[in-house]
Amino acid sequence: MLSWSGTEQGIEIDLANVQTATGGVSVSFAQQLVDFATAATEFDLTVLAKSRDQLISVAGVAITIDAAAVIANFEMMTRLADSTGARMQTEVVADRLVVAQAMGVDKVVSRR
Amino acid sequence: MRISLSDVRQDLVLAHEQAWSALSEPGTWWSGAQRRELAQTALLAVTEGEPLPPWVAVSTIEGRIPASTVAPGVAHDAVYRIARHAATLTREWYERVTQEIDSLAFVELCGIVCTVATVVAFRRALDLEIPELVATKSGQPSHHKPDNIVDATLNWVPVVAPADENAAVVQAFTAVPQTNRVIWAMADAQYIPDKEMIDPHWTRGTLTRVQMELVATRVSQQRECFY
Numbered sequence: 360m361l362s363w364s365g366t367e368q369g370i371e372i373d374l375a376n377v378q379t380a381t382g383g384v385s386v387s388f389a390q391q392l393v394d395f396a397t398a399a400t401e402f403d404l405t406v407l408a409k410s411r412d413q414l415i416s417v418a419g420v421a422i423t424i425d426a427a428a429v430i431a432n433f434e435m436m437t438r439l440a441d442s443t444g445a446r447m448q449t450e451v452v453a454d455r456l457v458v459a460q461a462m463g464v465d466k467v468v469s470r471r
Numbered sequence: 472m473r474i475s476l477s478d479v480r481q482d483l484v485l486a487h488e489q490a491w492s493a494l495s496e497p498g499t500w501w502s503g504a505q506r507r508e509l510a511q512t513a514l515l516a517v518t519e520g521e522p523l524p525p526w527v528a529v530s531t532i533e534g535r536i537p538a539s540t541v542a543p544g545v546a547h548d549a550v551y552r553i554a555r556h557a558a559t560l561t562r563e564w565y566e567r568v569t570q571e572i573d574s575l576a577f578v579e580l581c582g583i584v585c586t587v588a589t590v591v592a593f594r595r596a597l598d599l600e601i602p603e604l605v606a607t608k609s610g611q612p613s614h615h616k617p618d619n620i621v622d623a624t625l626n627w628v629p630v631v632a633p634a635d636e637n638a639a640v641v642q643a644f645t646a647v648p649q650t651n652r653v654i655w656a657m658a659d660a661q662y663i664p665d666k667e668m669i670d671p672h673w674t675r676g677t678l679t680r681v682q683m684e685l686v687a688t689r690v691s692q693q694r695e696c697f698y
Binding site for chain 2: 386387388389392393395396397399400401402407408411412415416420421422423424425426427428429430431432433434435436437438439440441442443444445446447448
């Protein structure tokens with residue numbers, strides 16, 4: 360979805376940058392958004408507070424709240440997918456393998 | 472700067488409030504008391520700093536959950552594992568669990584975990600207080616079972632027919648409509664309304680679609696979710 364939405368808007372996305380948490384290319388506040396998403400999925404509240412403050416300072420409260428909502432949604436969807444054994448059609452997996460490799464998730468247990 | 476609940480969109484607040492209240496109400500296959508108790512275990516799993524490893528069942532560790540529970544220990548074990556170690560789940564694990572818990576009750580149980588995980592994640596990300604679970608509402612589970620439930624190729628769990636025509640995540644909870652409604656109401660408010668999903672330019676006026684997908688991708692990668 361990231362690659363698709365970026366392509367549709369003429370934005371080049373480097374997925375390796377997402378994997379290494381160094382942001383994306385040509386996306387406003389990419390670094391702060393990735394830092395916030397990373398901190399929100401880990402347990403260091405000091406780092407989380409710092410990343411939240413940084414995002415608020417560059418993007419404002421409304422964007423920070425909606426970023427938290429997207430984080431929350433994917434904390435839900437990842438559990439939904441993994442607990443119900445959701446998987447993609449074989450041909451879709453093949454199409455997306457390059458993306459999965461770039462993201463470093465091509466060998467995870469949840470690949471079914 | 473501190474964010475308060477009054478800064479949050481009302482549609483999102485409402486979706487979370489309704490889902491949170493439903494955790495203590497009778498469901499389709501679990502009573503209100505059972506649902507609330509399982510939600511408490513999910514809360515423990517997503518908030519404790521030093522979690523049990525995936526191979527340890529929470530019901531076997533004294534003091535983690537109440538000594539006497541209204542939901543079976545295997546349900547608590549499944550809830551804890553999904554809530555904290557979802558990326559480790561396998562089909563063999565699912566089949567072991569559903570030898571002891573009906574597969575539709577399992578679907579509802581997954582919905583309980585998803586609700587707890589999403590509300591806690593949102594509150595925690597914004598340093599908002601995690602709400603207490605509301606008091607249990609009495610009553611029996613409805614046992615409402617759609618009459619067109621079938622096995623799916625793209626999910627372990629059974630789904631409403633026709634199977635495998637929609638994305639696996641979309642069909643995953645369809646066999647328990649009450650759970651399905653609650654989860655997708657939250658998804659609409661948190662992410663993108665279903666009818667807007669195909670529009671790469673859709674925005675609420677805050678995050679662009681690409682920014683949303685950047686955040687979504689990072690969370691999924693952090694959770695090692697291949698899907």
